[in-house]
Amino acid sequence: MLILSNEEIEKVLTMEVCLEALEQAYQQLADGTAVNSPRADIVVPTADAQAYYAFKSMAGVVPRAGVAALRLNSDILTWPRLGGVQRRVKLPAAPGSRWVGLVLLFSTSTGEPLSIFPDGVLQRMRVGATNGLAAKYLSREDAHIVGLLGSGWQAGAQLLAFCAVRPIQAVRVFSPNPEHCRQFAEEMSRILERPVYPCDTPTSAVQDADILASATNAVEPVIRREWLGKGVHVSCIKKQEATEEIFLHSNLAVLHSLEMIQQENYLPRGEAGAIPETRRGWWSQVTQHELSGKPLYDLAAVVAGKAPRRAGREQITLFMNNIGLGIQFAAVGARIYELAKENGLGKEIPTDWFLQAVHP
């Protein structure tokens, strides 16, 4: 069994590899051969009741890639207000101030475990590629300006993905932390080899953008209706970043996964009734199909050509990335595993340690 690190995964997982693997996976999801399990969340108060312990898992099987994947997170969660907005913040409580998220890969022909690795790099790239694929089918073909809200861990991968699918010429970015925003802009200019401008206000960042993207840890809306010009593609990494008004105002609204529309981040269980991000606000009405019959499509259907794509330069399109899917970790994980093997990366430990001569 192959143990990989985030650093090793970074060496082999390009945005192009990730986009290609996901595009195939969505085709297979749409034709019914790739299958997800529902995400399972448990949230309980920590011993000191100052935070929550959250255990999250999701699984997916992509038979054509020969791989099943389980992705799990074992987190200490808090929801502070920062920059006037309530955010989800994971505390690095593991030794050495670390976080805990893992992907386990299994062979669908023998059942055996193939690999285990941290989920961070894959998670960032798969979120980027998901929103990138949406932009590929929903944004104007000649989209060249990105207005970005957020300069955190996810924001960079969003830009990598947009640049891989569209002829992006410039990016304008705003975040509540000006110094961090400036550093991010500098670093991403270098990586993308095109200008990334830090902005003082969200409005100046999103003005006249072809792609208006948010990549925040906010659990309440950050995008405003008045920012939406003709032909813009709005891209959210969380559905909570948008509003009902934007959803209704858009000409074409696509959700990452309709199959998981009932699944919420950190649904309260046990004593955890006080968790601030739950089934509330406008979203609860969407999930109950109560919003005036406005259609909402699935990304897999869009990729597979079973749902509408952008029709004309004037349409306002909206993509909301509501949840991760197990098949994303299986499809991209399978490619990581292959490429790591080809490149001799990682540490091998005996697969036999994880097999058994008895069965339940």
Next chain:
Amino acid sequence: MLILSNEEIEKVLTMEVCLEALEQAYQQLADGTAVNSPRADIVVPTADAQAYYAFKSMAGVVPRAGVAALRLNSDILTWPRLGGVQRRVKLPAAPGSRWVGLVLLFSTSTGEPLSIFPDGVLQRMRVGATNGLAAKYLSREDAHIVGLLGSGWQAGAQLLAFCAVRPIQAVRVFSPNPEHCRQFAEEMSRILERPVYPCDTPTSAVQDADILASATNAVEPVIRREWLGKGVHVSCIKKQEATEEIFLHSNLAVLHSLEMIQQENYLPRGEAGAIPETRRGWWSQVTQHELSGKPLYDLAAVVAGKAPRRAGREQITLFMNNIGLGIQFAAVGARIYELAKENGLGKEIPTDWFLQAVHP
């Protein structure tokens, strides 16, 4: 992180340890502090369409034990007819003819992974202890004869558990394979230090038993109404082993988990519509509460004293073990981990391999 083998777990996990850990876990489940996630199943046809690949996972958090657990199985499944009854058979398709089932333990205070080990020994012991706890509260206090159907991997742990909670003097066992049945009886006589008699027919095995137990891999009923004498406690490791008639005839019926009553073994997903064990027969009516208002209680409620227990010598009681729960793996896993550490068992690999300096 500690890697343990089934052999090492066998050294520390006695039935007494398992019963005690589970009894505490059910108390905490009943008071809402221990929390399960729903079990997630994915079943897809294998490449040759001769079998199914099944990926199963369940999680549970037991904060007072400081542990979260994930249990997963990565199986190749078939459903042949053997001995006139349709059974679920897992093929040992992994290298060296092995099966794949794993338990991962995490700390609820730091999130870090603590241990990973195969699930086989724990699975067998936790099923035994679950039915043992049911027998502790539902069978006659002086129950001394067990009639057992099945002589497979699960059957021995059932006997260990009954002998731990009741003054069992003798066991009579039937299985469709007489030679295997004889060997099982011989081995269990030695282990239990009391007589275990192999029987030629199921009827001769169950006659006049205080505890009528089935421990089979059958996916259709194996227990008959006419076998049930006054005062018997009927114990199933699968709900499918019983019938609607037995359920209605019993004076007190208890299910392992009412919370998971809607969860089924291997619900068909994707192309797997032909799977023979699904939501069918009498059970589908129980899950829809359509069976004439007959009450059905939860084992945790029985253990916590929130549901009825046996009332008098003449009652016929029924326990059906419908599904495994994540908290069982957390509670018993926590004890295994402690005892393995105390006894210096297992292989340590760097926890750092499973931590990350970034977070999604």
